[in-house]
Amino acid sequence: MKQYSDLEYLRLSKGQRFLYKLMAFFMAIPRAIGHFFLNIGVYIKKAAQGVANECKDIVTTFTQGDWKTKTSFVIMGFGNLARGQILRGLLFLLFEVVFIFYMVFTGGYWMSMLPSLGKVGPTSEYNAVLDTYVTAYNDNSFKILLYGVLTIFFIVAFIYTWRVNVEQNKLAEQALRSGKKLKSDKDDLRSMVDEQFYKTLLALPMTGILVFTVMPIVFMVLVAFTNYDGAHNGFSNNLFSWVGLDNFNTLLSWTGGNGGGQSYSATFGEILTWTLIWAFLATFTNYFLGMFVAMMINKKGIRLKKMWRTVLVMTVAIPQFISLLYVSKMFARNGLINLSLLDLGLIKQPLPFWEDPTWARVSVIIINIWVGIPYLMLITTGILMNIPADLYESARIDGANAWQQYRKITLPYMLFITGPYLLTSFTGNMNNFNVIYLLTGGAPTNPAASGAAGSVGYTDLLITWLFKITTGAESQYYLASVVGIMVFVVVAFISLVVYNVLPSIKNEEDYQ
Amino acid sequence: MNEKRHMGLRTLNRVSNTSIYVILTIISVIWLLPFVFITLQSFRVESTYQVGYVIPKQWGLQNYINLWNSDFKRWYINTFIIALASAVLITIIQLCMSYTLSRFRFKMRGPLMRFMLILGMFPGMLTMIILYRVLSDLGLTQANAVPGLILVGVASSGMGYYVSKGFFDTIPKSLDEAARVDGATRFQVLCKIILPLSKPIVIYTILTAFMGPWGDFVFARYVAFGTSAGYNVAVGMYSWLTNDQIARMYTTFCAGGVIVAVPVTILFLCLQKYYVEGVTGGAVKG
Numbered sequence: 001m002k003q004y005s006d007l008e009y010l011r012l013s014k015g016q017r018f019l020y021k022l023m024a025f026f027m028a029i030p031r032a033i034g035h036f037f038l039n040i041g042v043y044i045k046k047a048a049q050g051v052a053n054e055c056k057d058i059v060t061t062f063t064q065g066d067w068k069t070k071t072s073f074v075i076m077g078f079g080n081l082a083r084g085q086i087l088r089g090l091l092f093l094l095f096e097v098v099f100i101f102y103m104v105f106t107g108g109y110w111m112s113m114l115p116s117l118g119k120v121g122p123t124s125e126y127n128a129v130l131d132t133y134v135t136a137y138n139d140n141s142f143k144i145l146l147y148g149v150l151t152i153f154f155i156v157a158f159i160y161t162w163r164v165n166v167e168q169n170k171l172a173e174q175a176l177r178s179g180k181k182l183k184s185d186k187d188d189l190r191s192m193v194d195e196q197f198y199k200t201l202l203a204l205p206m207t208g209i210l211v212f213t214v215m216p217i218v219f220m221v222l223v224a225f226t227n228y229d230g231a232h233n234g235f236s237n238n239l240f241s242w243v244g245l246d247n248f249n250t251l252l253s254w255t256g257g258n259g260g261g262q263s264y265s266a267t268f269g270e271i272l273t274w275t276l277i278w279a280f281l282a283t284f285t286n287y288f289l290g291m292f293v294a295m296m297i298n299k300k301g302i303r304l305k306k307m308w309r310t311v312l313v314m315t316v317a318i319p320q321f322i323s324l325l326y327v328s329k330m331f332a333r334n335g336l337i338n339l340s341l342l343d344l345g346l347i348k349q350p351l352p353f354w355e356d357p358t359w360a361r362v363s364v365i366i367i368n369i370w371v372g373i374p375y376l377m378l379i380t381t382g383i384l385m386n387i388p389a390d391l392y393e394s395a396r397i398d399g400a401n402a403w404q405q406y407r408k409i410t411l412p413y414m415l416f417i418t419g420p421y422l423l424t425s426f427t428g429n430m431n432n433f434n435v436i437y438l439l440t441g442g443a444p445t446n447p448a449a450s451g452a453a454g455s456v457g458y459t460d461l462l463i464t465w466l467f468k469i470t471t472g473a474e475s476q477y478y479l480a481s482v483v484g485i486m487v488f489v490v491v492a493f494i495s496l497v498v499y500n501v502l503p504s505i506k507n508e509e510d511y512q
Numbered sequence: 513m514n515e516k517r518h519m520g521l522r523t524l525n526r527v528s529n530t531s532i533y534v535i536l537t538i539i540s541v542i543w544l545l546p547f548v549f550i551t552l553q554s555f556r557v558e559s560t561y562q563v564g565y566v567i568p569k570q571w572g573l574q575n576y577i578n579l580w581n582s583d584f585k586r587w588y589i590n591t592f593i594i595a596l597a598s599a600v601l602i603t604i605i606q607l608c609m610s611y612t613l614s615r616f617r618f619k620m621r622g623p624l625m626r627f628m629l630i631l632g633m634f635p636g637m638l639t640m641i642i643l644y645r646v647l648s649d650l651g652l653t654q655a656n657a658v659p660g661l662i663l664v665g666v667a668s669s670g671m672g673y674y675v676s677k678g679f680f681d682t683i684p685k686s687l688d689e690a691a692r693v694d695g696a697t698r699f700q701v702l703c704k705i706i707l708p709l710s711k712p713i714v715i716y717t718i719l720t721a722f723m724g725p726w727g728d729f730v731f732a733r734y735v736a737f738g739t740s741a742g743y744n745v746a747v748g749m750y751s752w753l754t755n756d757q758i759a760r761m762y763t764t765f766c767a768g769g770v771i772v773a774v775p776v777t778i779l780f781l782c783l784q785k786y787y788v789e790g791v792t793g794g795a796v797k798g
Binding site for chain 1: 542612618631640663667669700745758779788
């Protein structure tokens with residue numbers, strides 16, 4: 001593509017400028033992707049260098065250290081204790097003891113079973129006393145995977161702590177050698193609410209995130225490489241085991257129709273396409289209509305501004321499940337709208353709001369506008385009022401009409417400020433479970449995809465499909481997990497590209 | 513001539529203003545009608561299912577009495593407990609998180625924020641299965657779903673720090689520095705300087721944390737797993753609109769909707785100002 005200089009660019013007509021920008025956008029995508037992969041190489045190189053440096057440091061610490069430091073390599077915290085930092089030393093020691101006990105008594109078992117995810121499934125043996133077959137449960141694949149992951153986390157934490165322990169010995173030695181005093185326990189405690197206050201503040205939230213977000217995600221990503229489902233629940237019927245990339249092959253292979261006559265990848269492609277269309281329409285219809293409403297209310301000379309706003313804001317407050325479920329039933333085949341239209345004699349047949357694929361898709365988008373406009377109105381109102389009024393003033397003097405003012409002042413300003421919001425809103429809409437599930441539940445059913453797990457419908461998003469797979473009759477958790485990873489890949493790809501292409505992602509420090 | 517043009521503009525303005533009033537009125541009606549309908553239908557006595565008219569032929573409180581006699585009370589109390597606990601705990605967690613990320617510059621800050629951004633791209637639904645199993649191992653499912661839901665909701669709330677971080681970013685750092693020069697510890701800075709200035713964002717966080725559980729649906733249903741005693745209002749009332757129940761329970765659902773929506777809406781309207789501030793600030797800062 002030809003690169004224009006500023007002067008050449010200014011000479012282009014409006015249409016040409018737009019085309020140029022669009023081209024530049026798409027031309028930048030390969031570069032953005034390339035950049036990303038290039039960075040991966042750099043990161044790996046950096047990481048390798050880091051590890052090498054650490055190792056070197058550990059060895060020199062050991063060879064040059066005194067006997068206290070050397071003992072600390074085996075008994076963590078010994079150096080601290082010997083140098084009078086009782087609190088630190090005890091914490092290190094305690095951690096080591098707990099770790100060793102854990103590894104000996106349970107962790108070792110989980111780690112040894114992790115490669116196989118369990119060897120002996122439930123067995124059924126004849127019990128002479130009870131005169132019946134008694135099932136004995138043996139290995140539990142689910143627990144092995146779960147506690148295996150936990151144990152790996154624990155081991156990583158231990159290695160890190162051990163490293164900190166070594167580092168502290170080194171620093172303590174250096175400090176003593178240069179005649180400085182070491183920090184006493186009292187200093188340590190004080191620094192927990194001062195220089196190190198961030199550690200105190202972050203401890204609780206990060207533990208929560210680690211245990212209830214990170215660990216489950218790692219677990220579920222691993223599930224994508226197993227055959228964990230209702231028939232292999234890892235405990236009471238069959239164990240599950242590693243299957244490598246089989247599940248990805250299942251989802252992405254074009255061959256092999258499933259019952260309904262359509263391959264998995266075709267079904268996946270259809271749902272993905274609809275998800276993207278939905279996310280695009282849902283984001284931008286809400287955005288522009290919400291802005292439009294906000295501008296109407298903001299317009300000079302319109303009275304009762306507060307009342308209009310309150311009316312709309314009220315609908316934000318009402319829990320979504322009430323409004324969505326109610327509206328869903330209102331448009332149902334025998335719902336309020338159809339019944340009253342029939343009663344009035346305006347229609348002969350009930351309108352197929354949720355029965356016909358196209359009707360259903362249009363309906364969810366329109367109802368989503370109803371849900372989203374008040375929220376967007378709130379967001380845009382504040383920003384609209386921040387646009388400097390003299391911009392409009394000078395535009396008016398130059399004879400610009402309302403449309404030109406909107407096109408040249410309002411819209412660029414809004415897009416610039418709300419760029420990041422639009423991105424998060426787009427990805428949020430891709431995963432907008434509530435609106436789809438409460439309105440249609442994915443209906444109407446797509447007969448061509450009936451063989452795919454969890455009865456796919458025309459309004460299903462990837463996220464509702466994932467839910468259906470999980471709760472469906474066969475509970476194909478492995479497939480749900482693969483779909484989840486796909487959602488992640490798509491969202492991450494879009495975010496990455498947009499972040500690399502959009503110029504308006506500003507430096508956060510600018511705000512402070 | 514100039515006079516004439518001026519007059520023309522004024523009439524034009526009046527016409528456009530009138531059309532705006534018309535549009536705004538139509539919008540307000542469209543937005544409010546479903547809620548008017550739901551309220552009217554909650555007083556309908558003559559039939560419990562959907563009909564082709566809105567204004568009841570026979571008014572009465574039958575639906576509210578049904579509500580009182582159903583499990584709804586239990587669900588309401590469950591939801592209220594979850595909402596209250598979340599409001600307190602989530603606020604504490606999110607403020608810790610956002611204050612730290614706004615004010616401290618430490619080595620792991622950048623990687624941490626990037627890491628959480630990436631984590632947020634995974635669909636949360638994915639983790640439902642495992643969280644359910646973990647909760648059921650802890651005995652916090654079905655009838656005990658309430659503490660389980662609080663635990664999970666609070667534990668992962670640290671990820672939603674963006675809005676309040678955006679707020680803290682707007683408080684000048686020089687305030688902190690001045691206090692630090694005077695010998696205040698970081699803890700004292702937080703308690704004596706930042707918190708008193710943060711009333712809007714604290715109220716915003718409390719409000720959103722309190723309102724969230726009223727609409728919490730998917731995970732709550734998964735955790736309660738068919739045990740009515742562990743339902744929250746969303747899960748319980750959803751069960752009334754399934755095909756086999758809707759004919760009996762439709763108007764009761766409407767009554768329940770009113771009972772749920774009214775207190776939340778009133779609370780929301782009272783604290784509207786803070787909500788608008790939070791939402792606007794959050795959107796601008798991304």
